Amino acid sequence: MFFGTDGFALKSLEELHRAMQDGSMVSELSVVVPTPKPHPCLVAKYAKQHNLPISVWPLPKEKQNDCCDFGVVASFGHLIPSRIINGFPLGMLNIHGSILPRWRGAAPVVHAVMNGDAETGVTIMRIKPHHFDVGDIVAQESIAIDPHISAVQLTDRLAGMGANLLVRCISDLHYHLDRCTPQPSHGVTLAPKIDxxxxxxxxxxxxxxxxxxxxxxxxxxxxxxxxxxxxxxxxxxxxxxxxxxxxxxxxxxxxxxxxxxxxxxxxxxxxxxxxxxxxxxxxxxxxxxxxxxxxxxxxxxxxxxxxxxxxxxxxxxxxxxxxx
Incomplete structure (x- = not known):
């Protein structure tokens, strides 16, 4: 079950959909999106175009988890309650656009560029209830930040990296889940929504x-x-x-x-x-x-x-x- 909204999330959904079509790794795929305000998000448009089952957040109790093995979250913007996380036998993964624990929050790419960071990357982590971006690290990949790249251009690069890293994790999911590690307690920075x-x-x-x-x-x-x-x-x-x-x-x-x-x-x-x-x-x-x-x-x-x-x-x- 995929939870997402924007272009960053869409790259991962496309890779999961491709894996389902190929008959590798994914046998069924459904999508959860926020209520359209006022128009459907990119993930919702893609799901509708490709006839993927769509649910609107918050999930009604009869639709929760929908018998899926695990959930994937990317740029969703809503805190997932523990009853949904625990309902997936394999838990939930999140694709985050930074090297956690640096830039926890809603706008990691914007804050990395605005602060002149020399590098960033993507993190695949396990989702924990009650807090954003604090779960165990499943996989990470870093890149240097071009000093003249915009946040939009960097987001597009990270979206592709995150989608590829997600697929690699899913291809041997139990192996990666068994070897995930807690986030370091030092180096934590926050990336709140931009004012x-x-x-x-x-x-x-x-x-x-x-x-x-x-x-x-x-x-x-x-x-x-x-x-x-x-x-x-x-x-x-x-x-x-x-x-x-x-x-x-x-x-x-x-x-x-x-x-x-x-x-x-x-x-x-x-x-x-x-x-x-x-x-x-x-x-x-x-x-x-x-x-x-x-x-x-x-x-x-x-x-x-x-x-x-x-x-x-x-x-x-x-x-x-x-x-x-």
Whole structure:
């Protein structure tokens, strides 16, 4: 019985379905999905398309376990009660997108990217009741994280790895279950659901690498944002941190506090001063509900106007071209 929702889970369901069609390892396969809100999830769509039995969570008592030998969970988001876990003769396995115990929780890939981790991976673990991601480790596999990969791209890679590792475990299930080990008590980190508050950039509290990593981790969820003279500005494309000097651009700039903007007209980039005397590069922005603007468009349309207002005394000179 497979419990899942999204694209990460779908890769494992596809492999299990293929094993059933091949007549190897799996003889029957059913699917459990959450109530559609408002549309069916990817796992539900796949199950319907391939005529797999579907149950909607929470399971009615007469449907619980459905005479299956064991359960598989991936990106399900609901705590499985002990009566269901214990109802499977072989228990339940979970495919998790991290090297547990690092990044227990709902968003392990996003947190790994956002924190600049050098490696991550997938863990197959036994599910225990009452808590998420604390079960014994059945198998693990790790990979290096490309410093420029997005959370979406990394999730896709891990989904394939997790599906392959799951099939290898199931091919000799008793062997792997007999050799599973408890998770280490050290190195535990938590990966809770992502809060939209993370979209707001604090130029005094983050350096260039941290801002770039946050953009890589969350750009599929929301745009990073800041304010320009009270107007909301969304950062559509953040560039990798650069050590390339542009001292000549700063020669006449007295105020270089965090949030200060410098326009690189040659490369069509906005550089914004952040923590640790670093500058982060931004290629495209959106102001209010206007179309996406390049750095030069933003400079020509808004920075120049702000500078004129400052020179005329209508706004404070120190806030001429600042992000806040």
């Amino acid at each position: 939209a508050k993370l979209s707001h950039i604090d130029w005094t509290g983050l350096n260039a690498a941290q801002i770039y990593n946050r953009w890589r981790a969350t750009c599929h969820l929301f745009k990073l944002q800041t304010f320009f003279h009270g107007a909301n500005v969304k950062l559509n494309a953040v560039e990798p941190p650069t050590t390339e000097p542009f001292a000549e651009m700063l020669q006449n700039l007295v105020d270089v506090r965090p949030g200060r903007i410098v326009v690189d007209r040659t490369r069509n980039l906005l550089f914004v001063r952040c923590q640790e005397d670093q500058w982060v590069a931004i290629r495209h922005v959106t102001l209010h509900r206007r179309p996406v603007m390049s750095a030069l468009d933003f400079s020509n349309g808004y920075l120049r106007e702000a500078k004129k207002l400052s020179m005329s005394g209508k706004i404070g000179r120190n806030s001429v071209i600042d992000f806040f």
